Amino acid sequence: xxxxxxxxxxxxxxxxxxxxxxxxxxxxxxxxxxxxxxxxxxxxxxxxxxxxxxxxxxxxxxxxxxxxxxxxxxxxxxxxxxxxxxxxxxxxxxxxxxxxxxxxxxxxxxxxxxxxxxxxxxxxxxxxxxxxxxxxxxxxxxxxxxxxxxxxxxxxxxxxxxxxxxxxxxxxxxxxxxxxxxxxxxxxxxxxxxxxxxxxxxxxxxxxxxxxxxxxxxxxxxxxxxxxxxxxxxxxxxxxxxxxxxxxxxxxxxxxxxxxxxxxxxxxxxxxxxxxxxxxxxxxxx
Amino acid sequence: xxxxxxxxxxxxxxxxxxxxxxxxxxxxxxxxxxxxxxxxxxxxxxxxxxxxxxxxxxxxxxxxxxxxxxxxxxxxxxxxxxxxxxxxxxxxxxxxxxxxxxxxxxxxxxxxxxxxxxxxxxxxxxxxxxxxxxxxxxxxxxxxxxxxxxxxxxxxxxxxxxxxxxxxxxxxxxxxxxxxxxxxxxxxxxxxxxxxxxxxxxxxxxxxxxxxxxxxxxxxxxxxxxxxxxxxxxxxxxxxxxxxxxxxxxxxxxxxxxxxxxxxxxxxxxxxxxxxxxxxxxxxxxxxxxxxxxxxxxxxxxxxxxxxxxxxxxxxxxxxxxxxxxxxxx
Numbered sequence: 001x002x003x004x005x006x007x008x009x010x011x012x013x014x015x016x017x018x019x020x021x022x023x024x025x026x027x028x029x030x031x032x033x034x035x036x037x038x039x040x041x042x043x044x045x046x047x048x049x050x051x052x053x054x055x056x057x058x059x060x061x062x063x064x065x066x067x068x069x070x071x072x073x074x075x076x077x078x079x080x081x082x083x084x085x086x087x088x089x090x091x092x093x094x095x096x097x098x099x100x101x102x103x104x105x106x107x108x109x110x111x112x113x114x115x116x117x118x119x120x121x122x123x124x125x126x127x128x129x130x131x132x133x134x135x136x137x138x139x140x141x142x143x144x145x146x147x148x149x150x151x152x153x154x155x156x157x158x159x160x161x162x163x164x165x166x167x168x169x170x171x172x173x174x175x176x177x178x179x180x181x182x183x184x185x186x187x188x189x190x191x192x193x194x195x196x197x198x199x200x201x202x203x204x205x206x207x208x209x210x211x212x213x214x215x216x217x218x219x220x221x222x223x224x225x226x227x228x229x230x231x232x233x234x235x236x237x238x239x240x241x242x243x244x245x246x247x248x249x250x251x252x253x254x255x256x257x258x259x260x261x262x263x264x265x266x267x268x269x270x271x272x273x274x275x276x277x278x279x280x281x282x283x284x285x286x
Numbered sequence: 287x288x289x290x291x292x293x294x295x296x297x298x299x300x301x302x303x304x305x306x307x308x309x310x311x312x313x314x315x316x317x318x319x320x321x322x323x324x325x326x327x328x329x330x331x332x333x334x335x336x337x338x339x340x341x342x343x344x345x346x347x348x349x350x351x352x353x354x355x356x357x358x359x360x361x362x363x364x365x366x367x368x369x370x371x372x373x374x375x376x377x378x379x380x381x382x383x384x385x386x387x388x389x390x391x392x393x394x395x396x397x398x399x400x401x402x403x404x405x406x407x408x409x410x411x412x413x414x415x416x417x418x419x420x421x422x423x424x425x426x427x428x429x430x431x432x433x434x435x436x437x438x439x440x441x442x443x444x445x446x447x448x449x450x451x452x453x454x455x456x457x458x459x460x461x462x463x464x465x466x467x468x469x470x471x472x473x474x475x476x477x478x479x480x481x482x483x484x485x486x487x488x489x490x491x492x493x494x495x496x497x498x499x500x501x502x503x504x505x506x507x508x509x510x511x512x513x514x515x516x517x518x519x520x521x522x523x524x525x526x527x528x529x530x531x532x533x534x535x536x537x538x539x540x541x542x543x544x545x546x547x548x549x550x551x552x553x554x555x556x557x558x559x560x561x562x563x564x565x566x567x568x569x570x571x572x573x574x575x576x577x578x579x580x581x582x583x584x585x586x587x588x589x590x591x592x593x594x595x596x597x598x599x600x601x602x603x604x605x606x607x608x609x610x611x612x613x614x615x616x
Contacts, residue, residue: 003383003386003387006383006386011372011374011375014374073370073372074366075370076370077364078384078387079387081359081362082359082387083356083357083359083388084356084387085356
């Protein structure tokens with residue numbers, strides 16, 4: 001694991017990618033820090049970070065799409081035939097990505113110190129925001145890493161990651177736009193079941209399994225709908241809001257140390273790293 | 287050392303490798319021979335655990351590659367068809383990485399890398415970026431990677447592709463030197479290579495095993511029926527009838543001859559019998575002077591062609607097979 005970690009980290013900083021992305025994040029944070037804190041006089045570093053959540057949509061696809069290269073150059077053949085487990089490979093890669101991303105975060109950590117020169121700064125609030133910001137990025141990177149294992153093209157990987165993160169970013173606003181009646185939720189969940197069914201079909205190539213998944217979901221939905229339709233009242237928008245990765249971050253900006261939010265981010269990251277392992281494993285069984 | 291039982295890989299209805307069974311003993315060099323798309327790479331990818339098998343087992347030194355993958359892989363050094371190189375590293379960095387990946391202890395890494403670089407002759411390019419190296423050097427760096435950690439089993443997928451003739455000879459010598467304390471499985475579609483270095487040959491075609499023996503036996507096997515080519519003066523057109531009277535002649539085929547008044551006959555004998563003396567005396571008795579005579583010795587190449595053309599795939603199928611094999615590697 002450590003070998004892959006070192007190799008990936010080194011290759012990120014041997015080429016331009018690592019440096020350019022770090023520079024970009026540092027530059028953006030510096031820009032907002034200057035505008036909001038130094039010039040605007042806000043003592044709260046959270047505002048700077050709140051304005052910067054969009055950077056994940058830009059940098060995560062660029063960082064994770066490089067993992068596709070491994071497969072295209074067939075170097076994964078070396079990794080997968082060497083005496084390390086798939087989990088070790090994936091963790092090595094993921095931790096290397098995290099480290100690249102941690103470099104600008106460390107630079108950001110100095111900003112509240114600078115601001116404290118000019119006034120009173122709540123360090124607890126500033127650093128809990130930075131921690132949450134780091135975890136949001138960690139979750140986004142795990143999602144990107146997973147998507148990169150699904151395709152063999154860097155472009156497709158980048159576009160898919162970009163799209164997924166964009167949807168996550170706008171999830172809360174999307175949720176408010178949807179009608180909240182039970183019937184609308186039923187339709188939305190039905191569509192979701194069909195999408196899941198299609199994914200199951202693509203992965204297993206078995207019509208029976210896919211149809212089984214869809215009909216099981218649909219029957220459960222119909223039972224809930226006819227027995228107690230109140231349960232479905234605005235259930236779909238609520239689910240979307242709950243899954244909004246970025247909206248969790250807002251709590252920290254507002255000065256709440258949201259433990260559920262931290263657990264949500266960390267478990268999203270873990271879940272997608274696990275998915276990545278499974279995706280690697282699945283390739284072997286094609 | 288390497289035991290393969292009923293190894294099968296299916297992609298839908300197409301079987302890339304179909305029920306392959308063979309064993310490679312310790313210290314042996316075994317050649318996997320077959321036309322393009324025969325399933326050589328797929329077989330090797332299964333032995334090294336890169337892809338799964340649909341059916342059957344592969345084990346190295348008694349360790350099943352699917353049940354105990356880490357332990358089994360630790361015993362294998364693998365050079366795939368396309369060397370898995372990180373092009374933005376130098377060979378030295380790359381090999382250090384491979385050594386670490388294979389669990390070579392930190393203190394021994396440098397010496398180990400120096401040793402394999404020395405062996406494969408990449409020491410003089412150790413500090414250049416791999417992306418600037420020629421195909422031959424890249425191949426050697428990949429080979430060096432397979433040797434790192436001194437694994438007991440070395441698996442090489444077409445190791446001499448892209449090398450110049452001198453390098454090919456060097457590579458063969460190198461493979462031969464490995465045999466003293468390693469077990470080697472190498473694939474190729476070039477016959478001389480296999481006959482030059484291998485103790486055992488496995489010939490596969492369309493994923494099926496068609497022959498498994500030593501190169502000598504293989505040539506002998508298909509040589510039971512000898513062919514004798516004789517060119518004689520034939521003014522009265524009696525060569526054919528004279529030859530027909532001889533014992534043990536199964537078939538005579540008259541071929542056109544460039545020399546005027548002469549004819550060339552290709553004689554197939556029923557058994558492994560040398561008919562040269564009989565043919566020569568019979569012909570001279572009949573007044574047909576023998577101009578030349580030649581026994582055809584089957585090379586491994588002929589054996590290979592004979593064996594693989596028996597169940598020759600149709601062109602379209604073969605292409606499909608290759609495609610699927612490629613997909614498998616992805």
